[in-house]
Amino acid sequence: MNIKIEKLVKQFAKLPRVGNRAATRIVIDLLQDKTGRAENLANTLLDVSKSVHPCPNCGVLTDCEICEYCSDPARKNGQLCIVRDLSDVLVLEKSGVFHGCYHVLGGNLSGVSGITPDDLNIANIKDRIQNENISEIIFALPNTVEGKTTQQYIIASIGDTNISFSELASGVPLGGDLDYIDDGTLTLAFGGRKKL
Amino acid sequence: MNIKIEKLVKQFAKLPRVGNRAATRIVIDLLQDKTGRAENLANTLLDVSKSVHPCPNCGVLTDCEICEYCSDPARKNGQLCIVRDLSDVLVLEKSGVFHGCYHVLGGNLSGVSGITPDDLNIANIKDRIQNENISEIIFALPNTVEGKTTQQYIIASIGDTNISFSELASGVPLGGDLDYIDDGTLTLAFGGRKKL
Numbered sequence: 391m392n393i394k395i396e397k398l399v400k401q402f403a404k405l406p407r408v409g410n411r412a413a414t415r416i417v418i419d420l421l422q423d424k425t426g427r428a429e430n431l432a433n434t435l436l437d438v439s440k441s442v443h444p445c446p447n448c449g450v451l452t453d454c455e456i457c458e459y460c461s462d463p464a465r466k467n468g469q470l471c472i473v474r475d476l477s478d479v480l481v482l483e484k485s486g487v488f489h490g491c492y493h494v495l496g497g498n499l500s501g502v503s504g505i506t507p508d509d510l511n512i513a514n515i516k517d518r519i520q521n522e523n524i525s526e527i528i529f530a531l532p533n534t535v536e537g538k539t540t541q542q543y544i545i546a547s548i549g550d551t552n553i554s555f556s557e558l559a560s561g562v563p564l565g566g567d568l569d570y571i572d573d574g575t576l577t578l579a580f581g582g583r584k585k586l
Numbered sequence: 587m588n589i590k591i592e593k594l595v596k597q598f599a600k601l602p603r604v605g606n607r608a609a610t611r612i613v614i615d616l617l618q619d620k621t622g623r624a625e626n627l628a629n630t631l632l633d634v635s636k637s638v639h640p641c642p643n644c645g646v647l648t649d650c651e652i653c654e655y656c657s658d659p660a661r662k663n664g665q666l667c668i669v670r671d672l673s674d675v676l677v678l679e680k681s682g683v684f685h686g687c688y689h690v691l692g693g694n695l696s697g698v699s700g701i702t703p704d705d706l707n708i709a710n711i712k713d714r715i716q717n718e719n720i721s722e723i724i725f726a727l728p729n730t731v732e733g734k735t736t737q738q739y740i741i742a743s744i745g746d747t748n749i750s751f752s753e754l755a756s757g758v759p760l761g762g763d764l765d766y767i768d769d770g771t772l773t774l775a776f777g778g779r780k781k782l
């Protein structure tokens with residue numbers, strides 16, 4: 391293959407969920423297109439990556455000064471949902487289950503990957519609690535050791551307040567067949583069983 | 587979601603083998619990356635799409651005047667392999683089965699899609715036969731009505747010469763289980779059965 395095209399394929403192949411075969415197909419498709427799709431995609435990507443930045447308040451990517459969630463007065467309901475990254479915000483928004491404000495950490499604490507509190511967007515949570523009259527913090531972090539560690543760290547760093555903390559329930563997913571559920575989830579589902 | 591980001595996701599979602607979910611993941615990954623991957627990808631894409639064009643001789647995409655295959659004297663062995671698009675060239679090159687020159691049509695004749703001979707890179711095949719001393723034309727087109735129609739059209743348009751024409755064999759693929767093979771392929775495999 392032509393060296394320039396190969397270089398482009400390699401960059402596409404590094405994107406999540408795109409392998410080498412799909413990247414080749416994408417690049418050929420883009421380069422053979424005569425309607426300027428390649429230039430359009432490149433220009434949009436350049437424009438968005440230059441104009442988009444994390445919201446200084448919550449960390450959600452935005453091209454405005456403050457993101458669409460933080461600037462919406464209807465969302466100031468005292469609830470703050472702490473998530474790992476932007477994709478979690480999108481999943482929650484799509485489900486329509488939450489109507490308050492978000493706080494995007496940008497990762498989870500991890501000894502293995504060397505991610506410390508300084509690498510995460512944790513410091514201004516305390517300020518937000520005061521400024522936005524937060525009464526409940528909902529942790530929607532991954533149900534992993536890293537997620538739970540991060541959650542504990544944040545609770546400890548906030549210290550004594552009369553905020554109520556909650557986390558998403560653990561258990562068998564809707565439609566989940568017990569055959570396919572791991573022991574850890576089963577243990578949590580048993581421990582958290584609901585009286586009928 | 588932010589409108590600008592949404593626009594970018596939509597453009598990524600139109601790429602082959604990328605759905606809406608993968609596109610969202612790709613865009614978030616690119617925008618959250620702090621090493622400039624988004625700009626790099628956009629700039630490479632712009633650069634390649636501006637500098638790459640079909641080889642005037644064979645139609646393979648290249649950033650040189652003449653493509654790597656046409657400019658390689660070792661490939662002037664009298665064989666010309668006619669394919670539908672660049673991805674077929676890559677597949678054949680990867681297999682290492684062919685060492686001659688290619689001719690990329692850019693599609694197949696199709697009444698349904700309104701693709702006529704004028705839309706395809708057919709006109710200069712005759713010139714190539716003379717200029718490059720072609721003695722065999724191998725059709726590696728899709729095994730479909732469109733592929734076969736295109737093949738017949740090209741043979742008829744070349745007219746009376748002493749070139750030998752061949753097409754790839756049809757039949758059961760290597761490792762193919764008869765259970766999973768369609769009737770058309772089975773009929774072709776029966777018709778083309780080999781004496782042992």
